[in-house]
Amino acid sequence: MANSTALVEFQLLGFQSPPGWQTFLFIVLLVIYLLTVTGNAVIIFVVQLEARLHSPMYSFLQNLSFLEICYISTIMPKMLADLLAERKAISFAGCIAQLYCFVFLGATECFLLAVMAYDRYLAICEPLYYTVKMSDASCTRLAIGSWVTGIFTGLLPSLLISRLRFCGSNQIKHFFCDIPPLLKLSCSDTSMTEVVIFILSLLVLFSCLLLTLVSYLFIILTILKIPSSSGKRKTFSTCGSHLAVVSIYYGTMISMYVRPTSNLSSELNKIVSVFYTVVTPLLNPVIYSLRNKDFRDALKKQLRRTLVRGGLDNT
Template sequence: MLYPNLSTVTEFQLLGFQNLFEWQPLLFAIFLFIYFLTVTGNVLIIAVVSWEQRLHSPMYTFLKHLSFLEIWYTSTIVPLLLAVLLARGQAISFPACMTQLYFFVFFGATECFLLAMMAYDRYLAICSPLHYASLMSPEMCTMLVALSWLTGVGTGFLPCLMIAQLDFCGPNRINHFFCDLPPLIQLSCSSVFTTEMVIFVLSIAVLCICFVLTLVSYVCIVSSILKIPSASGRVKTFSTCGSHLAVVTIYYGTMISMYVRPNAHLSPELNKVISVFYTVITPLLNPVIYSLRNKDFKEALRKMMQRGCGLRSSRGRGALPFYSV
């Protein structure tokens, strides 16, 4: 990818959490542990959903793609964050900065579309159960997943291209732990009004529209739940939907507060705290909320672990490496 930048700045210096100098070793350990849990949890989801035939449904297809996305999304940010914490700052070249920015926007936008599609899938399953199989066929599910990824790919190009065309005359210090849009815009020495407006409009189009569609789907779901005659059934379904909605609200809320605010700049420290939620915390919460609290998924996970233990036991006794569930 080429970046038509004419500025004198060839690299940026990421400052990270410089005001927490004494706490950086502890932050490094915490973020490393969270990153390990995030990758492990999402890899486990992909493995279980791929292995268990009963989970080959639209709901789990969306979930598998979300887990795959979360692995790459958090890997775009967290390894560099760890390097910044370990070295008390980290230099990043201009092309590498723009590349990180592109993949961050690409994966972030794709997640918004996938979350909206997952909410729509749950809406159809709960509000139109008799027509669910025809409305959410495997072909329709594949089309919606492909649309989410392709729209995310296209969304990442425009802000990255506009940032790359700005002039950066110095200083080159980014008071953040990754190449994000607001700090880069603040560092530019050229006019940024058009860039800010384009990013503002694009943020509204992606974040707000997806959030509204997701919220409307859950409102319809809740209205259907209220019609369930069993009190225990209502409580159980409310618990699941409430957890989903809580994670979605955290993700969209923090993202909207960062990008849907033209001509308003939060303090750099507050920006970093907000960014941690949608780059580090949410990718960890998704496997917990969407899978580990799901009865069918836990049953599939238990069977896969039993099969793995049985297979190792058989091999230890010199038996053939086959295990029948």
């Protein structure tokens, strides 16, 4: 890295706003960060403690919740610190490390969302074969496969960008080390790097999106055959919520990485990035768990146990 760049650190410009707004933005983002971490941590612990939630669907949900905590923690703490700091610096190595974690976790989320859609397809469309096709061993393999594939997916973009030359301005017009602003900042020829990252993004995003959409298409067709209107409404409500999260996540990711980098303004980058770095991790606990009756009942049960235990300890 030292031989490929004349810079030892970058300046993250972040959100350009008056000092008073910086403090307000810090408070809002801090609340969102705490809610996201707390909400996803609650999902992990409730699923772990409640025996009746020990199923493939909730196992994948635990993985997704843990991923969201890591995903938002890759970006948010540094962004919060920069909102209050005068000097918003990040080392070159730290920038590449942040980029790698962001890409690896983002790719893993795509794979997990696709696996969760496939799990729901088997449960609704092929219920007789569900326990066979989605056994504990199969569930573990799919989860591990998602993480391992994500880990390797993050290596190529990080390696390519780390080998670029950065010999001019060190000001990144973003709130974290993302691919488009780093490519714009480089004084190397980035055409080949852009093509490789474009193809990789295309393969990951569209393959996972296609599997997710096809799974939900078969789910919807199966739901339409349900004679009970209340059963249709309940299942459609759940599927609609899941598709809403998928649409926000994939829509913003595709708009960022599956198009020419030169067409993106720095301000548009920041606005779009907020959706998949801040909004989606916050929405997942609400969409995938709090709208689920079984999970709500398990949460209430665990809260009652905690309150009773606390009352006994006080007496």
